Ligand SMILES: Nc1ncnc2c1ncn2[C@@H]1O[C@H](COP(=O)(O)OP(=O)(O)OP(=O)(O)O)[C@@H](O)[C@H]1O
């Protein structure tokens with residue numbers, strides 16, 4: 001089975017407005033792939049669409065992963081296949097604690113057709129130990145386990161909790177949508193280290209990093225960089241492309257695209 | 261369970277009310293109160309409630325309990341040596357007649373409507389709780405009311421009195437295992453908080469599906485006293501609860517939370533009134549409703565900030581979650597302010613379906629849609645469940661909610 005994420009001519013509309021206008025992109029298993037692009041170019045739209053957000057209408061194209069066109073799957077099925085999205089704007093779930101939420105998510109992943117969920121559920125002690133360790137590694141205070149998910153969390157706290165969820169769920173293909181925004185420099189290092197640790201433990205994992213800044217890519221070193229502009233991938237390259245963008249901005253690419 | 265009953269309401273006479281009271285050895289003042297209330301009941305028109313459907317309810321056929329067999333009391337420690345009284349109201353007439361005479365009916369006027377009068381006339385079930393000055397009780401005291409015969413009726417009368425500085429947790433629970441025939445409950449709970457006392461009051465209504473529940477509760481809160489009130493409404497065919505907190509003493513306060521979950525054809529109404537009377541009183545209300553299937557709920561709330569109050573803080577939150585398009589939840593919040601001296605008064609309300617963004621977020625973590633809705637509903641009610649002092653009860657309520665989702 002192919003563990004690359006292969007996006008073919010993906011077209012997506014929101015409320016009848018076409019946002020993605022034929023995206024072609026392959027995120028290879030075992031690689032870190034950065035996507036950069038100006039505000040409003042469609043990066044989050046791509047991330048949401050890959051995860052199956054119902055508000056984004058796919059009008060054309062395919063996304064292949066693990067031998068399936070995942071566009072036909074529900075979001076929870078995509079998650080079980082190994083996909084994960086760290087949200088740019090994580091949602092609060094009032095009354096549901098971080099610990100309970102994570103346990104529900106892990107147990108959903110462990111559930112098997114025809115088996116009693118009690119049988120497949122993660123043993124409580126094991127869960128607690130794992131949670132404690134991962135929280136410590138990400139510098140998250142233990143009290144967060146009992147807090148309601150994302151309710152009243154600061155921007156940076158939300159991002160750390162996203163990475164905590166990623167570390168606990170151990171996805172095979174992780175999409176990170178501007179996980180660096182809202183993080184101070186120390187938090188950025190810790191979060192990047194969290195991602196790198198996970199990647200080191202799972203070298204077959206693919207990571208799609210959406211960011212505006214080279215800063216993050218100093219810590220999470222990409223193998224490939226793609227640039228999304230106005231709903232299309234307009235350039236692909238290696239890590240040096242990110243540096244070039246940092247230096248020149250997007251305008252030079254715009255001109256190139258216009259004259260092409 | 262054997263119990264004594266009255267004949268159907270349609271066949272009761274003044275004489276029978278008097279005779280029953282006298283046979284129970286009740287004091288004369290009470291016999292008089294009862295017969296007076298009975299006359300009001302017998303002559304008054306049924307109340308006209310637009311949002312409570314009584315069209316199928318036949319009061320004249322109701323067979324009311326004539327003893328306290330439906331009242332069960334639970335306490336985990338012996339409190340008698342601390343001067344605490346926790347017994348049926350009927351029993352307490354022998355030991356605490358003076359207190360009962362002073363307080364019975366001092367919060368809730370029996371002539372407000374027919375069914376309150378009915379309770380005042382015929383009550384035999386009910387609990388009397390008295391906590392003396394500065395006595396503090398840790399473990400919760402619980403009164404459970406059941407429907408002992410199918411199609412029967414109970415009219416519990418509860419009197420809760422906290423002397424100055426007292427502190428206690430009281431749970432009243434209306435619960436039937438299964439009641440197939442139309443049954444009726446008309447409980448009245450009167451609560452008095454002395455100065456600087458603290459009461460955690462939990463009211464749980466989990467009747468079977470054919471019960472009509474028409475209840476009233478009122479708490480009068482003294483100076484510096486604190487009331488924490490948590491209500492859970494899950495059962496009954498029709499519920500009509502008028503509840504009131506009167507913050508009478510200066511610096512008195514209430515934290516009032518409620519969880520209502522209606523499904524099938526349930527018609528559940530809650531009418532909570534919060535009155536700010538003293539200076540610097542503080543009230544926080546957080547009412548949560550979930551509706552499903554063809555059910556219908558009403559939140560008919562009112563905050564009154566009276567003329568003599570000063571520097572009031574008042575906050576009302578009410579939120580409704582719709583799990584099916586045919587379910588209906590009405591919200592009629594009212595705010596009456598008769599003074600210029602309000603420190604803060606706020607109101608927030610929402611009503612709608614389960615949030616798609618929350619659902620998507622949870623599903624993106626692998627949680628299937630149904631389970632995500634479970635988690636969201638349980639989370640929605642969490643602030644109320646959190647107030648339930650006893651684990652077994654909280655667990656049972658959580659399971660009932662889970663089963664309804
Ligand atoms: N739910 C929505 N409703 C309406 N318009 C939307 C919605 N989601 C995205 N859009 C529009 O689609 C375009 C692309 O948005 P998207 O969020 O994908 O951009 P982005 O590249 O992630 O930008 P940023 O760098 O600011 O995060 C924008 O013009 C945006 O306004």
Ligand SMILES: [Mg+2]
Pocket residue numbers: 043044045088177178
């Ligand atoms: Mg974005």
